[in-house]
Amino acid sequence: xxxxxxxxxxxxxxxxxxxxxxxxxxxxxxxxxxxxxxxxxxxxxxxxxxxxxxxxxxxxxxxxxxxxxxxxxxxxxxxxxxxxxxxxxxxxxxxxxxxxxxxxxxxxxxxxxxxxxxxxxxxxxxxxxxxxxxxxxxxxxxxxxxxxxxxxxxxxxxxxxxxxxxxxxxxxxxxxxxxxxxxxxxxxxxxxxxxxxxxxxxxxxxxxxxxxxxxxxxxxxxxxxxxxxxxxxxxxxxxxx
Amino acid sequence: xxxxxxxxxxxxxxxxxxxxxxxxxxxxxxxxxxxxxxxxxxxxxxxxxxxxxxxxxxxxxxxxxxxxxxxxxxxxxxxxxxxxxxxxxxxxxxxxxxxxxxxxxxxxxxxxxxxxxxxxxxxxxxxxxxxxxxxxxxxxxxxxxxxxxxxxxxxxxxxxxxxxxxxxxxxxxxxxxxxxxxxxxxxxxxxxxxxxxxxxxxxxxxxxxxxxxxxxxxxxxxxxxxxxxxxxxxxxxxxxx
DNA sequence: ACAAAAGTGTTCATTCTACACCCATGG
DNA sequence: CCATGGGTGTAGAATGAACACTTTTGT
Numbered sequence: 001x002x003x004x005x006x007x008x009x010x011x012x013x014x015x016x017x018x019x020x021x022x023x024x025x026x027x028x029x030x031x032x033x034x035x036x037x038x039x040x041x042x043x044x045x046x047x048x049x050x051x052x053x054x055x056x057x058x059x060x061x062x063x064x065x066x067x068x069x070x071x072x073x074x075x076x077x078x079x080x081x082x083x084x085x086x087x088x089x090x091x092x093x094x095x096x097x098x099x100x101x102x103x104x105x106x107x108x109x110x111x112x113x114x115x116x117x118x119x120x121x122x123x124x125x126x127x128x129x130x131x132x133x134x135x136x137x138x139x140x141x142x143x144x145x146x147x148x149x150x151x152x153x154x155x156x157x158x159x160x161x162x163x164x165x166x167x168x169x170x171x172x173x174x175x176x177x178x179x180x181x182x183x184x185x186x187x188x189x190x191x192x193x194x195x196x197x198x199x200x201x202x203x204x205x206x207x208x209x210x211x212x213x214x215x216x217x218x219x220x221x222x223x224x225x226x227x228x229x230x231x232x233x234x235x236x237x238x239x240x241x
Numbered sequence: 242x243x244x245x246x247x248x249x250x251x252x253x254x255x256x257x258x259x260x261x262x263x264x265x266x267x268x269x270x271x272x273x274x275x276x277x278x279x280x281x282x283x284x285x286x287x288x289x290x291x292x293x294x295x296x297x298x299x300x301x302x303x304x305x306x307x308x309x310x311x312x313x314x315x316x317x318x319x320x321x322x323x324x325x326x327x328x329x330x331x332x333x334x335x336x337x338x339x340x341x342x343x344x345x346x347x348x349x350x351x352x353x354x355x356x357x358x359x360x361x362x363x364x365x366x367x368x369x370x371x372x373x374x375x376x377x378x379x380x381x382x383x384x385x386x387x388x389x390x391x392x393x394x395x396x397x398x399x400x401x402x403x404x405x406x407x408x409x410x411x412x413x414x415x416x417x418x419x420x421x422x423x424x425x426x427x428x429x430x431x432x433x434x435x436x437x438x439x440x441x442x443x444x445x446x447x448x449x450x451x452x453x454x455x456x457x458x459x460x461x462x463x464x465x466x467x468x469x470x471x472x473x474x475x476x477x478x479x480x481x482x
Numbered sequence: 483a484c485a486a487a488a489g490t491g492t493t494c495a496t497t498c499t500a501c502a503c504c505c506a507t508g509g
Numbered sequence: 510c511c512a513t514g515g516g517t518g519t520a521g522a523a524t525g526a527a528c529a530c531t532t533t534t535g536t
Contacts (some may be wrong), residue, residue: 068335094309
């Protein structure tokens with residue numbers, strides 16, 4: 001049992017803090033994806049007590065020899081099969097009564113996933129599903145609050161940095177990008193003004209291909225120019241959308 | 242020793258997670274104050290190993306029966322004597338090697354203090370001092386990073402909500418407010434434009450008194466109108482400065 | 483030929499920026 | 510009477526919001 005190793009460590013010579021109390025530390029991931037014009041969230045049926053069987057964020061305990069950040073990446077890899085995805089800390093949840101299972105602090109992270117990238121079978125094998133934000137069921141523990149907080153962070157962040165691109169496939173059309181932002185902000189945007197604004201950022205490269213899935217006429221595909229983006233960032237550019 | 246109570250709890254019936262590992266959880270506070278036209282930080286000489294004697298943020302371990310947020314408030318009360326001050330979570334620091342003392346996660350909080358309010362004797366009795374941001378010495382552990390992160394959060398927040406007022410005495414002049422914002426953003430602002438902007442927010446109440454400490458002519462004092470502020474917030478007003 | 487989405491420009495209102503001088507007072 | 514910081518207004522630039530019609534093409 002891991003307990004014994006923790007106890008040993010707790011008494012070992014290099015523990016300067018042995019007269020203090022320890023807590024369980026977990027991480028929960030708010031995983032955003034974008035598909036069929038909707039912003040979605042990956043949730044699954046919790047398999048441990050308490051609240052077993054309730055819809056829940058994906059998460060895990062943080063191990064003694066593991067960075068909190070790495071724990072979140074481990075969870076994401078386990079469930080989606082994906083490495084190297086956009087992952088950022090949202091907030092720590094530290095109320096004493098937040099988890100009836102035992103005193104447990106959770107450091108929430110939010111992730112942005114290209115919904116065509118992930119390993120569908122792996123996800124399903126974990127009992128996980130993509131839910132549209134609007135249709136989200138009640139979640140376990142304080143996970144509803146975590147989602148609300150992460151969403152508001154995503155909105156703020158999306159307004160100042162072009163992170164929306166993390167949620168789209170490599171090639172995407174302007175109307176798709178607009179739908180994504182409409183999903184994030186939950187309101188409609190004017191197509192002319194939106195196009196003007198994103199093109200004025202000068203970080204989109206127009207391709208010669210068209211995507212005809214959305215219309216008969218087809219819409220030109222673009223890709224995100226990361227190099228240009230880096231350059232502009234370093235020269236202090238403001239990406240507000 | 243607290244260790245024994247933790248061990249008992251760890252094995253008790255209502256611990257669903259007993260086969261996982263626990264960590265020390267601490268909180269560190271980035272305490273901002275404003276005085277003599279400068280943005281300052283409250284730091285003290287660390288009194289526990291490792292890094293004893295090094296300048297450090299004020300902090301404490303989080304107890305088993307204590308909200309993380311409350312732990313930060315407790316620390317602030319202990320050192321400044323102040324209750325009910327602006328306190329907000331900054332970020333959790335979870336690297337395995339961040340604290341050579343033992344694996345310890347820290348949830349950093351930043352606080353804004355009216356520098357004429359705090360209990361000077363109490364602060365000094367804890368070996369704490371106010372340092373101007375520019376003159377800050379190297380701090381213990383990852384506390385330099387914590388300060389940098391908190392400062393950037395303070396900047397972002399100050400731009401969208403009038404939290405600057407938390408750092409000033411109840412009555413303040415517009416030039417004082419401007420100095421404060423110049424301290425936060427670390428750049429000079431145009432006095433005419435600044436005055437225009439803050440007055441346009443309609444949350445300042447001009448008083449009949451003047452403050453003559455800054456000039457012979459004296460500058461009118463203002464106070465912050467919290468009720469008006471609440472009203473405007475609820476009606477979806479944007480306080481960008 | 484028509485339905486359905488893609489694409490394009492202009493005008494007006496608002497906000498931001500830059501900038502220079504007079505005022506009131508204590509010493 | 511003068512040095513010091515407090516206080517005021519305006520014009521030009523940039524940005525944001527509102528708004529309607531033409532294009533393409535598969536059916």
